[in-house]
Amino acid sequence: MxxxxxxxxxxxxxxxxxxxxxxxxxxxxxxxxxxxxxxxxxxxxxxxxxxxxxxxxxxxxxxxxxxxxxxxxxxxxxxxxRAGRLQPYLDDPEVENIVANGCDDVWISRADEPLRRVPPIAESDDELVELLQDLARRHGGGERLLSTAHPTLALRLEGGMRLQALMAVTPRPYVAIRRHRVASATLGDMVRLGAVDATLAAFLAACIRARKNVMVTGTQGVGKTSLLRALAAEIPPHERIGTLETEYELWLHELGRLHQVVPMEAREGNGERGPDGRAAGEISIGDLIPHALRMTLNRIIVGEVRSSEVVPMLRVMTNGEGGSMCTLHARTPHMIVDRIAELCLEYGPRMTDALAYRLTANALDFVVHLTMVDETGVGGRRHRFVSHVLEVAGLGEGGRPAMNEVFAPRDGEPRGVPRTPPSCLDDLRRAGFDPRLLDSPHGSWSAPLQLQVDGRGPGRRPDPHANGREGGAR
Structure with missing residues (x-):
């Protein structure tokens, strides 16, 4: 052909x-x-x-x-x-990422495999741009643009995959496409995938039922959206939920578990700038939040907090009924407080570190941090798991939010296991949580995480029977 x-x-x-x-x-x-x-x-x-x-x-x-x-x-x-010569990769359910550095430098990664090069997806960079422009015109959330005047493009593709493209500001057109491989996730799915154990799944489910405000953090591609979708599956089905996203990825309004979901999607401007410097017609997540509050919602879920919208999101968590959720990019759990403060400072000149810290302490109940250990380069696989659950316990020393490690790594185990009971344990008990689950120092993992490189020198981890723990394959 x-x-x-x-x-x-x-x-x-x-x-x-x-x-x-x-x-x-x-x-x-x-x-x-x-x-x-x-x-x-x-x-x-x-x-x-x-x-x-x-x-x-x-x-x-x-x-x-x-x-x-x-x-x-x-x-x-x-x-x-559809998506032209990209389509076979979009149709392959095992393909997680597609990146193109121009029309002929194209790479894909499948589950537990490193990136590998594949044939060109267009005959020229101009043809690749034409394909991207066609996809933008067919975008379901209103027309989006890609041109020298509007050199960035972000949109969702059929099946919920997310595309980001750049041109004009780069030497060639660059494209990155990411797939959520767990489209309809539950906490049970997260247990089967090894992201959490049964103890942590029960704890997180109780947090949602007890209407605790939760922020999910981690790096790109670690599974934040999948975990957020799994947490949302624990919301009682009769509650009225609002979702705010730059491109629909949660799909709570289509999964059928929740009976009343008001999905809201941000809209790009048309390129013309108003007196305030914003593109005409642009509607950001921050713009949508005040309108969402008038929709008689029990909870608000923001797919990803990226900028100054963190301030109205934190205010929603502070003033609402509780139970709202969002995700945030953060490389380590120790960076989260400063990362939130950085985004708060983008809100305006009257925002300060002290006010940002107070907002965080008043709004958040728990931070759930995901970690990925990628061993595909040494013959292993990608391990994605919750490594920390931090309880925000008001203001601490220096006016910064105090954090309790409810779940965190222990004894060489990188996955989150019980560390400190939360101060709101009674609330979680009322939501059906059994506090005796927190008594096991190793949670309910059947064996330590098997890594190619585990920080103990050459070789594998020791037999889990050696320290009295239950053995068995993970």
């Missing part, structure tokens, strides 16, 4: 489809639905492929095979309605 032929046929079909739709809109003043549009596109593609096949036969004396015709038709359909 010649990509140049597919690209040429795609443009012909797009032109013919545009003519059909324009004629119909003039006649009926209605827009076709997406399913109908794709059905018409299929028919036009079959016609164009049949013409090409006939021309090919006359030119070469041999007709293309049925498989070649089918492959060409699928390639044209992918270019017109």
């Amino acid at each position: 010649d990509p140049a032929v597919a690209r040429n046929l795609k443009r012909r079909v797009a032109a013919a489809l545009h003519r059909q739709i324009s004629d119909e809109q003039r006649a009926t003043a209605t827009d076709p639905d997406q399913a109908g549009l794709r059905q018409r596109g299929r028919a036009l593609i079959e016609e164009e492929v049949a013409r090409w096949s006939e021309d090919y036969s006359l030119a070469h004396g041999v007709p293309p095979t049925r498989e070649q015709d089918r492959a060409l038709a699928e390639a044209v359909y992918d270019l017109l309605f």
Whole structure:
């Protein structure tokens, strides 16, 4: 299948489809639905492929095979309605990340495998930009732009994958696509994946039922959104929830567990700048929060706090009924307080470190920190797990929030195990938590985490039976 032929046929079909739709809109003043549009596109593609096949036969004396015709038709359909030559990787459920440094420097990573190079996804950088612009036009949350005047693009793809692209400010167009492999997560799923043990799962479930305000932190790709989705699965189904995201990733309004979800998605501006320096038409998460508060919501969940919206989010946690949640990028649990303060200072000149610390201490009940140990480079796998659960216990020394380590690593075990009972233990007991679960210093892990490199020198960890713990494979 010649990509140049597919690209040429795609443009012909797009032109013919545009003519059909324009004629119909003039006649009926209605827009076709997406399913109908794709059905018409299929028919036009079959016609164009049949013409090409006939021309090919006359030119070469041999007709293309049925498989070649089918492959060409699928390639044209992918270019017109899907993601072009990216589509096979998007369809592969094992592919976690796709990165492109230009059209021909393309890499993918599958679960527990390092990045590996794959064939080009376009014939030129211009063609790659055209593909990205097509994806932006088809974006479900309103049109998004990619151009020299608007050189960044962030959007969701079919299936919930997230795309980020840059051009004009980089020497070539750069693309990064990330997949959430656990689309409908529960805490039970997190236990099966090894992210938490049964003790920690029971503790987190009780935190949600007890309406504690929770912030999930960690680095990119560590599983913050999956864990946030799993925590949300513990919310009573009758509660009314609002979700605020830059691109829909939680999908709580489609999973069906919660009966009343008000999903809100931020909107980019059109490139023109107003007197305040903001793009005309832009609606940020921070803009949405005051309106969300008027929607009679029991809880608000922010997919990711990235900037000054942290201030209205913390105020929601302080003034609301409790039980709100969000995620935040932070490399280590010890950086979280300063990371929140940094974002608070972006809110305006009247914000100070002291006010940011007070907001944090009043708003948050728990911080759940995820860690990833990537051993794919030494023949191992990627381990993603909760390493810390920190209770925010008011203001401490120096006016900074005081933190209690409720769960943290112990005795060479990098995963979070019980350390200090929280001060709100009675609240969690009322929500069904058994405090005796915190008595085991090693939680309910059946064996230590098996790592290729574990900080104890060469070789594997010792037999877990040696210290009286229960053995067994993880």
